[in-house]
Amino acid sequence: MSQRDHELIEHIxxxxxxxxxxxVDAYKDRAFxxxxxxxxxxxxxxxxxxxxxxxxFKSLKTFKNEANFSTWLYRIVxxxxxxxxxxxxxxxxxxxxxxxxxxxxxxxxxxxLEALESAEIQQIMDVEIxxxxxxxxxxxxxxxxxxxxxxxxxxxxxxxxxTVKTQLHRARLLLxxxxxxxFTERPxxxxxx
Amino acid sequence: MKHLSDIELLEYLDGENSSAxxxxxxxxxxxxxxxxxxxxxETAVESELERTAAQFTSRVMAEVLTxxxxxxxxxxxxxxxxxxxxxxxxxxxxxxxxFPAAAPDISNMKLDIMQRTLSFEFAPxxxxxxxxxxxxxxxxxxxxxxxxxxxxxxxxxGFERVxxxxxxxx
Numbered sequence: 001m002s003q004r005d006h007e008l009i010e011h012i013x014x015x016x017x018x019x020x021x022x023x024v025d026a027y028k029d030r031a032f033x034x035x036x037x038x039x040x041x042x043x044x045x046x047x048x049x050x051x052x053x054x055x056x057f058k059s060l061k062t063f064k065n066e067a068n069f070s071t072w073l074y075r076i077v078x079x080x081x082x083x084x085x086x087x088x089x090x091x092x093x094x095x096x097x098x099x100x101x102x103x104x105x106x107x108x109x110x111x112x113l114e115a116l117e118s119a120e121i122q123q124i125m126d127v128e129i130x131x132x133x134x135x136x137x138x139x140x141x142x143x144x145x146x147x148x149x150x151x152x153x154x155x156x157x158x159x160x161x162x163t164v165k166t167q168l169h170r171a172r173l174l175l176x177x178x179x180x181x182x183f184t185e186r187p188x189x190x191x192x193x
Numbered sequence: 194m195k196h197l198s199d200i201e202l203l204e205y206l207d208g209e210n211s212s213a214x215x216x217x218x219x220x221x222x223x224x225x226x227x228x229x230x231x232x233x234x235e236t237a238v239e240s241e242l243e244r245t246a247a248q249f250t251s252r253v254m255a256e257v258l259t260x261x262x263x264x265x266x267x268x269x270x271x272x273x274x275x276x277x278x279x280x281x282x283x284x285x286x287x288x289x290x291x292f293p294a295a296a297p298d299i300s301n302m303k304l305d306i307m308q309r310t311l312s313f314e315f316a317p318x319x320x321x322x323x324x325x326x327x328x329x330x331x332x333x334x335x336x337x338x339x340x341x342x343x344x345x346x347x348x349x350x351g352f353e354r355v356x357x358x359x360x361x362x363x
Contacts, residue, residue, distance in 0.1 A: 015357075017254060024250045033243040046245060053253045054260055125236045144237040169203050176199075176233055 005069045012060055024053055027070065031077045033145055037130070037137030038081040048084050052077045074146065075156045078138060085134060121179070128178045136171035143168055197223045199230075206230050280343035 005026075011019035031052065035045035055076055063072055132140055142148045142156060153164050197205070197213055197220075204210035205217065206227065217223050246252075303312045330336055349356070 017257070020257065021250055021254050024253050028245050028249055029242045032245045032249075036243040045243075046249065049245070050249070050253050050256060054256050057257045058260065121232075122236055122239065125233070126240050129237065129240055140237070144234070145240065145242065147238075169200050172203055172230070172233065173199055175237075176229065179233070 002069075009060065009063065009069065012057070020057055027073055028053075030070075030146055031073060034074060034077055034138060034141050035081050037132065037141045038078070038134040039084060040130070040134070044084060045081075048080045049077060052080045055080070068152065070146065071148070071152045071155050074142065074148075075158075078156050081134075081138075124179055124182050125175075128175055128182075131178065132171055132175060136167055136174065139164060139167045140171040140175070196220065197226075199226070202227050202230055206234065276343070276346060276348075280340065283339065283343060 005023070008019045008023045008026075012023065028049070032045060032049050035049045035052075036042070039045045039048060052073075056073060063069070129137070129140065139153060139157065142153045148156070150161055150164055153159075153168075154161055157164065159167075197216055201210055201213055202217075202223065205213040213223075217227055304310075305312070
């Protein structure tokens with residue numbers, strides 16, 4: 001845990017509201033990204049995140065300082081989002097078979113790497129990451145955006161290591177396939193220099 | 194030559210399948226596939242964070258303050274009830290056990306042998322006894338101190354959070 005987080009938590013426990021506001025500011029966008037990847041809806045994600053931060057404030061006394069604050073926070077956010085998904089009656093897990101992750105470039109005219117070098121790749125990736133199913137989106141975000149280790153992802157999601165690895169692999173394969181689809185359905189227009 | 198599967202390449206990329214290094218060095222196709230995954234990873238890391246609404250932090254803080262006020266509101270009656278019940282229980286115990294009910298007053302009994310009369314005052318009525326006991330009870334300095342202490346304690350307990358917050362503010 002960072003020294004600043006530690007100091008802020010100490011201040012919050014002594015009753016400082018401004019310290020809590022600073023902590024919210026520090027983590028809100030990363031936590032919101034996780035909530036968005038799971039709930040796919042801005043209003044729902046903000047509501048869930050607000051609920052999560054209030055829970056954090058109320059239960060900060062029980063937080064053990066030796067643990068990583070961000071891991072603890074994301075676990076609360078993940079669980080709040082999970083509850084919201086269940087309330088909607090949706091399923092978190094989306095089953096994919098090998099066919100879903102099959103390479104799209106087998107009959108394409110351009111190489112995958114060529115396609116990935118295109119100027120619009122970042123935009124396409126952003127769109128496709130948002131479209132990942134909630135379970136894959138959450139694990140993918142924790143791994144790449146929050147830069148968490150497998151162990152920390154297991155702590156956040158409560159899933160065993162094998163499941164986390166499998167879901168991350170499948171998320172990346174699905175993402176690759178969906179990105180490739182953008183280039184196989186229409187030709188790439190060369191960029192003018 | 195058997196090529197590495199996507200899963201094996203991803204494991205290698207995550208630093209978990211070092212045995213694949215030799216194959217990747219000698220296989221152009223697997224190197225190319227690996228380059229695709231590397232590029233995807235780089236792009237994923239650079240993907241933009243979602244941004245909350247501008248007033249998000251203020252809304253969270255308002256919610257936090259509301260939840261704190263609710264806790265205070267819920268706690269005051271709870272502490273009050275306990276304090277008042279304790280004080281009332283103490284008063285009842287003292288009245289019942291410390292001050293016995295008034296007996297016939299024999300201190301003013303008069304015996305007149307010449308007149309062959311015995312005169313004494315009757316004890317006061319039931320209501321009178323209670324009033325008399327209460328009167329004596331509340332004049333007792335120990336009881337007065339105890340009651341005042343109980344009331345002050347129950348007030349302090351009831352407003353504990355309010356007082357703590359007020360102190361913190363200054």
